[in-house]
Amino acid sequence: MTTDGGGWTLVASVHRGDERKCSSHDKWSSVQTCNYGWHYGSGYYYDYNGKGSSTWSNRLTMGSIETATDEDYKSSDYFREKASDVMLSHVPNDIDPSEFESQSFLRYHTTDGFLTNYGSSLENLYSHYVPLKSLGIVGLDETITKLAKTHVNITSVYPDWSNYWYNSDKTTTFLDYEGETLLEGNQVFFKVNDEPYTRMEYGKSYAGSLNSYHVSSTDTEHFMTLATISSTDGHPNKFSLKVASNISVGGSTENLYASSSHNGFYAEAHALHVYNDQNKPTVTFLFFFVSNYEKWDNWQGSINFPYNHDPTNHTYEYTVTGSMKNVMMGYMLITRNESYLSTNYNWRYQNGLHDVLEHILMLFGIFLTLDLTTTDIKSLHNIPQFAPAVKFVKGSISYPNHNVTSGYLQFRAYDSQGYAYALCPGIRLNEEAKPSQFCLGSPGKFHYWDYNHLHICGDFSAWETLDEHVTQDRSTDGNGRFVNDLHSTILIFTR
Structure with a gap:
């Protein structure tokens, strides 16, 4: 040539x-x-x-x-x-x-x-x-991080909430009652595939390369950990959360299950409820999973909730494995006064847990109504364009009213x-332009x-x-x- x-x-x-x-x-x-x-x-x-x-x-x-x-x-x-x-x-x-x-x-x-x-x-x-x-799920990581750090206070939903507090390095939770420490723990870890566990600091975010996963937690009451796993490139194929605690509440442990749906989203929850017959506060470790095939195009993989009947062992592992994509998993610590529960016995069982899950979905209301498929990636991820200018030797390109600029070669x-497209011939995309209509090499x-x-x-x-x-x-x-x-x-x- x-x-x-x-x-x-x-x-x-x-x-x-x-x-x-x-x-x-x-x-x-x-x-x-x-x-x-x-x-x-x-x-x-x-x-x-x-x-x-x-x-x-x-x-x-x-x-x-x-x-x-x-x-x-x-x-x-x-x-x-x-x-x-x-x-x-x-x-x-x-x-x-x-x-x-x-x-x-x-x-x-x-x-x-x-x-x-x-x-x-x-x-x-x-x-x-x-x-x-x-x-991964564009906008989901940032939205979850903001949501996890908001001051929406689930404690106000329950008149029987029992307050807990965190240590100075924000890795351990304490629940006290009349001079006695009933809970020392709530130490949260996450693990990707078969790598070692990483201990989380409350309020800090952790992310994999290219946002293959993102996990974050609150540092205020109520305590919540949220994780998104995009896994669109096949990594990771296993993601685990682990919660370790020492509890002197005593008594028994119940395993509770509930599910709910809202606006195309499906939520599934498993809770481990530790209680006693001495009028002391109770502790509930609530693990949940949220999916939406239509909006997130997700595959939920295999969900392995923790299950336990041993009141002396309170280390729980919650894992999602297999062919998963664009999923969200979470954990919440709920502490409540037994004196209130004693007159509302049903809270310990399925209906009570379902109500808790409904409240979670209610608090997620703004988040769940987001249309993640139309969120602007440029503003969310601040990814610079790589589009050197070109000189036209023959002909010209023009796409009026389509939010593209002629005279570039965008890689x-x-x-x-x-999702990434490889090459946009002769143009540079502006906001809201659809690369599927202008670029080569679909994802x-x-x-x-x-x-x-x-x-x-x-x-x-x-x-x-x-x-x-x-x-x-x-x-x-x-x-x-x-x-x-x-x-x-x-x-x-x-x-």
């Missing part, structure tokens, strides 16, 4: 043809290792986890220069060739390599040598600087749910049983939903037929 002094090397092509979407032809959005089975019986697996294809960052090759406009192409020069700039050229499908330059109807390239500072290859860029990993763009975030999400898979994702891609005639092919964006190939060059 002789554009602007030449020296350009064709390293890849992204082809859009008439074949069925999300098939083996969409190789930039497919992976060759996946635990969820074949897609359409093709030779490639499709990534149902929403983590984005590894094709952009690995060293696998595919196709050939001769068929680069008939199918997807990626050469070894994609990762071996040292380069400083990138050029994209849009051409009709099914043309000969000798026509790549003459048939180009859109061509633009960077001019600032940006790639020199980012590994000098596209493979290094996607491997180390703009990895295509999802961010990685997140949608409102935190593959659909399940084989969920046909409502088919429009957001494939190399060109949801391009067919934008009129400009369908109705705008860009060029004519060798047979005199008009070419739109859905019947063209994007050639990727570096130099």
Whole structure:
């Protein structure tokens, strides 16, 4: 390619043809290792986890220069060739390599040598600087952190609440009664997979890389710990909370269970209630789980609530394992006066726990009504855009009224749910723009049983939903037929 002094090397092509979407032809959005089975019986697996294809960052090759406009192409020069700039050229499908330059109807390239500072290859860029990993439930981590630290006081709900206090380093809780310490503990730990437990400091937040998990707790009464596990890239596949306490309340331990639903959310709770017959305060360790498939697109995995009948052992472990995604688990410490309970005996049993769970859902009311699928990721995660400017050599791009700016090449763009798209040709996305309509390399975030999400898979994702891609005639092919964006190939060059 002789554009602007030449020296350009064709390293890849992204082809859009008439074949069925999300098939083996969409190789930039497919992976060759996946635990969820074949897609359409093709030779490639499709990534149902929403983590984005590894094709952009690995060293696998595919196709050939001769068929680069008939199918997807990626050469070894994609990762071996040292380069400083990138050029994209849009051409009709099914043309000969000798026509790549003459048939180009859109061509633009960077001019600032940006790639020199980012590994000098596209493979290094996607491997180390703009990895295509999802961010989990967008907005959920921040919302939970705010909710956990609010001064909404569940103690006011119960006239029989018994106050407790924390030590100076905020790792231990004490419950006193008439000069006697009934509870010393409430030491909370969390564990990811089979790693060692981490002891939590009250009021402090802990997060995994790319928000694969987030756990936080309050440092005021009432005490609550909340954790979200996104696990959209398969990590973690096990998450545990542990609570350890020494209790001299004495008496017996009851295991209570309840469930409830509200506005599409489902909550399940298990409580361990420690009580006595001496009119002393009681202690309840309440563990709960919240899910919502419609809003969070979650898989709840296998829930293992603690279960105990030993009043001398009060170390409880609560674990979620297996195929989980976008789930929330929590723990609350409730201390109450037995004198009140003695006249309201039913609180010890299922109906009482169900009422407690209803109060939890009520306090979560504002949180539960958030539409997490439309939360703006840029304002929540403050992720800087990586979009070097480009010079147009042939043609121009314009999408009026669609919140995008022409004249850039954006590498990685997140949608409102935190899923990453690889490349946005010729533009930079502004707030509220949908990367599925403008960017290449979808995150593959659909399940084989969920046909409502088919429009957001494939190399060109949801391009067919934008009129400009369908109705705008860009060029004519060798047979005199008009070419739109859905019947063209994007050639990727570096130099």
